[in-house]
Amino acid sequence: MxxxxxxxxxxxxxxxxxxxxxxxxxxxxxxxxxxxxxxxxxxAEPIRDALVNRAEHAIFGYTLTDDKLNQTVKDWLLRRHNWDIKKEWIIYSPGVIPTLHMAILNVTNPGDSVLIQTPVYPPFYDIVKSHDRKLVTNPLEYKNGAYEIDFDDLETKFKQGVKAFILCNPHNPVGRVWSKQDLEKMAALCLQYDVFMLSDEIHADLIFDGKKHIPIGSLSNEINNRTITCMSPTKTFNLAGLNVSYAIVPDKDIRVAMQKEYRKYGMTMLNAMGIAALDAAYTDGxxxxxxxxxxxxxxxxxxxxxxxxxxxxxxxxxxxxxxxxxxxxxxxxxxxxxxxxxxxxxxxxxxxxxxxxxxxxxxxxxxxxxxxxxxxxxxxxxxxxxxxx
Incomplete structure (x- = not known):
């Protein structure tokens, strides 16, 4: 160690x-x-060195995300999670929560129902309520010291007209890493009832006991095209103060709409240090x-x-x-x-x-x-x- x-x-x-x-x-x-x-x-020392080198450059003008950075993210997802994405699917943002806000605005309408699995990360509640969407919960079942998904309740809620589902995997706070079987059942229900998936996978790299994180978008082209997957190096590498994250958005129309929404709110670029940290973390971390x-x-x-x-x-x-x-x-x-x-x-x-x-x-x-x-x-x-x- x-x-x-x-x-x-x-x-x-x-x-x-x-x-x-x-x-x-x-x-x-x-x-x-x-x-x-x-x-x-x-x-990690490689990240610190990259930040020191960037600081010593002493110029912090407008900074872009380029094809090289896209390739770095693509390589990381393939190497760590066996997920082969296309580089054009990547959208960068200051954080997963801003991305989820933008996603809700683009895949649902005011009054639509959005489902979360409780107990869950507190900002999920605000993401739904602050945009005049209806909050629907699918409480996790606490059995014998562990948590499980109540799939009967989930399907019942979907049947009632849920439009989007914010998934947390690995789950915060209960610590579950959802199995492939769990993910496949959730994905099948989303496809059956036309529910769009918003998957918060910010803790994807922090897995124990020989478990494996499976991005839900990697299961099939069908669910991938109905999913926005949110990821970041910030939890993995202790970089939360640098405000850097990305989303995988395969649907081109949704991707373009989200990028337009970001511009409307003035979120058009990452900060220079966040870009340097992301690059170094995924390359040498x-x-x-x-x-x-x-x-x-x-x-x-x-x-x-x-x-x-x-x-x-x-x-x-x-x-x-x-x-x-x-x-x-x-x-x-x-x-x-x-x-x-x-x-x-x-x-x-x-x-x-x-x-x-x-x-x-x-x-x-x-x-x-x-x-x-x-x-x-x-x-x-x-x-x-x-x-x-």
Whole structure:
């Protein structure tokens, strides 16, 4: 494992959302932040070198995305996910969420129904509601410590006239990496009921236990032409502050319409540093990523093992992402008291489960993308607080 991952970087007073908002969010400065989805880990040296070289150039004029960058993305998807796309399918944007907003505007109309699978990443709710679309939910089924898709409910909702489906794969926050069988069943239902697929695959590179991420668009030409797939190096390589992502949009008419929508809102280019980082990450970042996956799987395992001895909390075994969904329902607390327990007694700052939907009541989300000693410190704080109850 890389020595880069052994020491906790100092992030206070760097305008870090994760670290410099602790008092604002949790009411005290001594709360250990383990919430928002970025890493307390240095980026890969090839990416850092590329950014330093770009900075030393000392000119930051208008910057384009070119065929070389398209080829880099194409090569990455083929190498890591066995998905052979066409370069002309790629659209770049500042982030997956802006892309999903643009997609909703171009594949649905006001009043249309859009489905999400809850509990799920909080911005999905706003993507639907802010454009006057009707929110429809297909709650995941929590069985024996894991989550499954309720396909009967999904088909029922599709029959009622859903126009678009925002898929999260790997799923945030429950950590499922949907199987090929699951994806094929969802794709078949989308085709049968004429539902357009918007697939958020930002965590695609962060997979454990020998699982494999399968882009849903890779299943067939039919579903690919009815899908917009959103990806980015930002979660994989800890680049969230550089605002760089891309979407795979095979349908030419939709692609052109989305590009027109981006221009309408003034989003016509990426920043120079984001382009440099994307290029370097996908060209020379794989060794760092392999080390990262070893660290994350180790951190996940020690977290699960620590709470196996504590009936009050169950750590859901994530198959992907670096975000662990904690089932705290056996603590017997109201959700408000659970939040107070974590931030005031354990002194650990986690994501509130209810922010992911009503199905998150009694749950919290923990970020484990930090040195193992830091993750262990957070675990110890929670266990010590449980011992005092």
């Amino acid at each position: 890389s020595s880069l991952f052994e020491k906790l970087p100092k992030r206070e007073n760097t305008r870090s959302v994760k670290w410099d908002m602790v008092k604002t969010l949790y009411g005290a400065e001594d709360v250990q932040p383990m919430w928002v989805a970025d890493m307390d880990l240095p980026i 794989e060794s760092w990523l392999d080390d990262l996956l070893t660290l994350l799987e180790h951190n996940r395992n020690i977290l699960i093992e620590a709470f196996q001895e504590r009936p009050e909390i169950t750590a859901i075994r994530a198959e992907g992402t670096y975000l662990i969904w904690l089932d705290c329902t056996n603590m017997g607390l109201s959700h408000e008291d659970l939040k107070k327990f974590m931030q005031e007694e354990a002194k650990v700052g986690l994501n509130d489960g209810v922010s992911f939907g009503k199905e998150g009541e009694g749950f919290m989300r923990m970020n484990i993308a930090s040195p193992t000693t830091y993750v262990q410190e957070g675990i110890n704080k929670i266990i010590a607080a449980l011992d005092k109850k």
